[in-house]
Amino acid sequence: MTPTKGLRRPRLTALAGLAAVVGPGLLAGLSDDDPAGITTYSVLGTDYGYTFLWVLAVSTIALVLFQDLGARIGVVTGQGLAGLIRQRYGARAGVLSITALFVANVGTTTAEFAGIAAGGQIFGIPRVISVPVAAVLVSLLVLRGGFRRVERVLLALSAVFIAYVGAGLLAGPDWGAALHGLVVPTLPTSSDAILICTATLGTTLAPWGLAFIQSYSVDKKLTSHHLGLLRIDVITGAVLTGVIGFFVVISCAATLHARGISITDASDAAVALEPLAGRVATELFAFGLIGAALLAASILPLSTAYSVSDIAGRPAALDDSFRDAPLFYASFGAVTVVGAGLVLIPGISLVPILVGTQVINAVLLLPLLAYMSGIARDRKLMGDYAAGRAVSSTYLVVIALITICILALGVLSLPR
């Protein structure tokens, strides 16, 4: 044993404890900054400058609240979200949730692989190479890697997000305007503005992220002793997600918005950055895009596999072998293969798939949040950790807010 040295030891122990817990919050949070998220933030910055940065701040707060709740439910009950929905709300709710979740996750995975394809093209790599390589890489990592290893690699992967901070700094933003936009809410008035604000909320708080954080806390065998450290992990993850979003928005606001350029997706943003902020900014942006897509493309099939095996009543863990958990690995494979396959079909338009996915995610989010707050209040499931009145009403306020956004989105999206 190493001898105890004055004050240093307690701090080291605390750090070691944190290192053991860290993961669920960081991974679930950061993977929300996937290509779909980056695209949304880019459009938000490009079209509206710094005006709606406060929407990002609000989304981040909602993310903290519900990721924290998801992690807590996972730790206290030792069960995944899908299984608990089945147990608490019955078979119909369970089947509908898992079906929607599965379809939406396949769609989102498609979006991740599309992001990898787009990011690869910036570096001159054709999609027929980048997408299969990414799919194999991700599957090998998760299927052959083993639990602790996967986590470390994924966390290392998320370091690419620093790229966005770099791109944001290179863009030379107007910090005063950014701060103003962040703290002073300006209500969106045009329908396009409402659309992009809702999309920002929707892309930050994703159903699969909520399902993932809970399943992953269960798989990590965290106990109630870890709740304090886990909260640090969750808050760090969510805040980092917000910070990265912030830098994406300001890099687009300072360059593309200032010049009146408009874009349709994140790789447009990367390309458009070149004449304004230099080739390095473009490459940083594209690099971040690929890294983000890889991270999310690992987490999405995993989140789906956890949910499917959990609801089917065959709890599975990353440590299980294929023989022990065929359903787990079959779901993982199905999501990856379909997601990557759709991107590779020549001549296919991904737009309907991506829009459809966003709609399912938005519609699924509401019942999922309602189920979560219901489970949080349930004394039978949560025991001493059941949410009190004050906390529950906070959840309800957030749910009401999101409902308004989604309804507004629904009304505005109707064909006119």
Place this chain on the structure above:
Amino acid sequence: MATGAELPPRRSRVAAASRFLGVRRELGTSLVSVAGLVGRPVRGRGGELVGRLADVVVRSEAGYPAVAGFVVRIGPRRAWVHAQDVAGVEQGQLRLLSSRFDLQDVVRRPGEIQLVADVIDHQLVDVDGVQVVRAADLYLAAPGETWRLVGVDVSLVSFLRRALPGRPGRRPSPGRVLDWAGVHPFGIIGGPVRLSRPNSRVHRLRPAEMADLLADLGRAERRELLAALDTDAAADALEEMNATDVLAVLRDAPVERAAELLASMERDEAADALRDLPDDEREDVLRAMHDESARELRTLLTYEEETAGGVMTSGMVLVGSTATVGDAVTALQAAARHPDQPAEVVVVDQEGRLLDDVSVLELLGVDPGRPIAELVGPPWPVTVRPGAGLRDVVSTMTDNRGSSILVVDEQERPVGRILADDVIDALTRRDDRRWPWQRWIGTSS
């Protein structure tokens, strides 16, 4: 009980299901799906609608429990209908003999299981198949006069089927049906009573199987199952678990129980688990422990994890050089209660220094009256120091082709023994901490 087998083989699921289907054919269409009954009309004698079915309650008893009654929703109330007052249970509805009701709200009583609230869609342990499952549906049958709970449907198809609206959603679809007698439910008031019956099948599970089940269960369910096991069985299961699971179980249990479990585990396994605990919690657990166990564990804890001292077990059979062969045999027999004890006896001199490691084979057929010192001789035991690294331990062990090596201190006094399986455990643990590329290319350092 339908099966008379003492210990059903692990993969008897298909056989059980087909046996069950055979029964089902005999029963004709009389199998009733509990999930399909929920929300169905409850009608009085004249066919008038009285209320809607909310739950089916059975007695918590061995074999196939009889239906005790039904919970019926009448307006805002949940009323109790005794099984005797029911004329017929059908898939579509419940017919009553009379319209007598206990209009007081139903209270949960010990020894009763509310099938919808407690069992359907909850986790169960399938004891025969040794797995955690969720109940997709429960089937009732009336082989005699009384309705009994006979089977649990755990198939995915039945779960999906229940999402369908109308009649198709209610029709029994026995796919993978488990015999109720071979299932252990959770969260039932008075539930552990059922478990603690000595002939309960749960007690016949092997420790490794129990470990798998405990790792798969939710927290409340795991706690319940663990509480129902006696300390030795629980400790055996803990030894089979991986480090994270052990840690989760120990930290989840009250300190006294954790101490009890650790004291019953193999010393080296217990020390490993203690090493993973934060300092203050480790201290709490050790303080709650019996003095002797705590002292031994504290000694083991002074060694670094990846050294001979860290992987050895302190349990050895020691005899002095003045002892007889008979004494050695008696000591070995006394120690044989622990399954992990190697069949060797360590002979030491008056100062406690190692003389030899005598195997049971050498003791066979030797006159019990002979002094053991006469058996001391080559081949001499292979030893390492407690501070030796894992690598040295591995090479010493592979060089000598023995099943175990002894750990001795500076004064040549034996302090522990390293078995081959301890080394495997340690190597596996270390492998878990590596980065993927290290494992993929098989780096050996």
